[in-house]
Amino acid sequence: VSDRTLRVAICVLAAAGAAIAAYLLYERWTGGPLVCSTGGCETVQQSKYSKIAGVPVVLLGLLAYVGIFVTGLLRTELARAVGAALAVSGLAFALYLVYVQNSKIHAWCQWCLASDAILAALAVLTVLRLLREPA
């Protein structure tokens, strides 16, 4: 897989993740209803775990996706390292939030799970990109 292919895939996935996070953030701030087939989206989004020290977790997610997107645009070694660090640490935190949904909130948010899947794919792609020999 070429570096270009990896970068395109990373940017597309990061954009999709950012779109999900932006949607959740918009509905959170406007109080609008969430499209939700699992029935637990609002429960999760309104739970106390949806914030860290007053900052919405979904805002942190949006910033992380934007950061990963930007690293996908750049070809430097530092960008590859930062992209991988953001994606893998984001995935680790996402796994913790899956545990929280299952064990603490007892509700599932389909948007969060979709975001988790995107983060998992991004973690694989960014690590692959990092492990490649520099061009």
Added chain:
Amino acid sequence: MSKGARVRAQRVQAPQKRGGKVKTPSAPGQSGSRRNLYLGVIGAVVVLAAILVGASVLSNSGGSSKPPSSALAEVAATNRLLAGIPQNGTTLGDPKAPVTMQEFADIQCPGCDQYMRQAFPDIVKQYVRTGKVKVEWNGISFIGPDSETGLRYVDAAGEQNKLWNVAELLYRNQGPENSGWVTKDFLRSVGEAVPGLDADKVEANVQSSAVNRQMADAANQYTNYGFTQTPSFAIGPTGGTLVSFSPSAYNVGAFAPTFKKYLEQSKQ
């Protein structure tokens, strides 16, 4: 070049001629630099993940293990109902609305809950959102300790002009009278469910002098009207004398004729 050296050089070049990939042996410095890069990434991942998880655990510790918000119902419906309608302290609606209705309610009273569920949404849609009527909250606490705890939270939210969102959410999630349902966690989840409301600030202001004054004013007015139960209402022209009003039922139709009377008076 000696024969042996030529042979070694051809062996090295051979894969390149076949178009195969060649991994150039990394220089010791380069290899060390990449190892440092990987170590840096691993370190950053560990630190970032630890900070995020740690901060989440810490900021959510100390509360009940019960997920407070999971029990909250009709958050979106409440926020939708009130979205875009001006709120100022205890008042919901256009300040220039020609008709004013005062509502006297205890957050634990089942009748108030019935009114808030069956009549209030339609009153908001047909009269408040259209700028015809403004509604003023006057919280009363006489049923028990949960009444005062909840009322203080509602009134404190009024300082951020979100009183009606909190009151409506409390009614839509009302528990049995004096069962201890108005817990700190429950109120926290209500506060966090209201867009634009700083729940920390509300918690900090529940015992404020402004809230004390608001509760005392409402209690005085309640007594002056001669009310003995909740919900009670007073309706009249904005800026004029409001008259106590007892609806025959908790639906918008029971309020409509009185609203119509004062709306027509305002046009004269």
